[in-house]
Amino acid sequence: MESLSDQIRSCRLCAERFAATATGHSPRPVVWFRPGARILVAGQAPGARVHDSGRPFTDPSGDRLRDWLGLGPAEFYDLSRVSIVPMAFCFPGYDARQADLPPPPICHRTWHAKVMRELGAVPLTVLVGGHAHRFHLGTRSSVTETVRAWRDHAPRVFALPHPSWRNTGWLKKNPWFEAELLPVLRARVQEVLND
Numbered sequence: 001m002e003s004l005s006d007q008i009r010s011c012r013l014c015a016e017r018f019a020a021t022a023t024g025h026s027p028r029p030v031v032w033f034r035p036g037a038r039i040l041v042a043g044q045a046p047g048a049r050v051h052d053s054g055r056p057f058t059d060p061s062g063d064r065l066r067d068w069l070g071l072g073p074a075e076f077y078d079l080s081r082v083s084i085v086p087m088a089f090c091f092p093g094y095d096a097r098q099a100d101l102p103p104p105p106i107c108h109r110t111w112h113a114k115v116m117r118e119l120g121a122v123p124l125t126v127l128v129g130g131h132a133h134r135f136h137l138g139t140r141s142s143v144t145e146t147v148r149a150w151r152d153h154a155p156r157v158f159a160l161p162h163p164s165w166r167n168t169g170w171l172k173k174n175p176w177f178e179a180e181l182l183p184v185l186r187a188r189v190q191e192v193l194n195d
């Protein structure tokens with residue numbers, strides 16, 4: 001029987017939606033998870049570079065996220081350690097301002113529960129960006145409020161802003177994120193990897 005990962009790789013549910021975007025691209029699901037992983041990175045959706053590479057976070061956002069986690073590429077891309085499950089597995093395209101469109105809800109409606117069932121319990125979940133916060137925490141708070149309340153969910157869950165260059169100003173305005181949250185997150189990453 002076809003594995004869940006292969007079923008998702010074959011998914012073309014959003015073909016018409018993506019064809020109607022400015023990029024007119026075809027679905028290319030980027031699937032990166034395996035049961036037994038110690039860390040779940042719950043992200044938003046692949047960007048254009050990841051759409052091209054077929055590997056999650058192969059872009060400057062990924063460099064920043066790996067720095068936040070204190071992981072090099074070899075550990076980050078080790079499927080026995082890290083699973084990466086976004087709200088949508090494909091690049092959604094751009095809006096009129098050249099920002100990424102939101103992840104199509106049909107993706108998490110179709111796949112998310114199945115993926116979570118297959119993954120089972122994961123000791124550390126890292127939520128990346130507001131879409132992931134809202135879905136996994138059921139919150140309606142702003143990204144800043146949710147991240148600022150990180151102690152409410154640690155050490156099993158850490159809510160982070162998106163590591164995009166667009167949030168560089170946010171990082172400057174919120175120095176507590178790097179000074180207080182990141183050292184605890186990095187220690188937790190090492191703890192679950194070495195457990």
Ligand code: SF4
Pocket residue numbers: 008011012013014015027028029088089090104106107108110
């Ligand atoms: S975004 Fe999700 S639902 Fe849409 S084509 Fe890709 S895998 Fe399928």
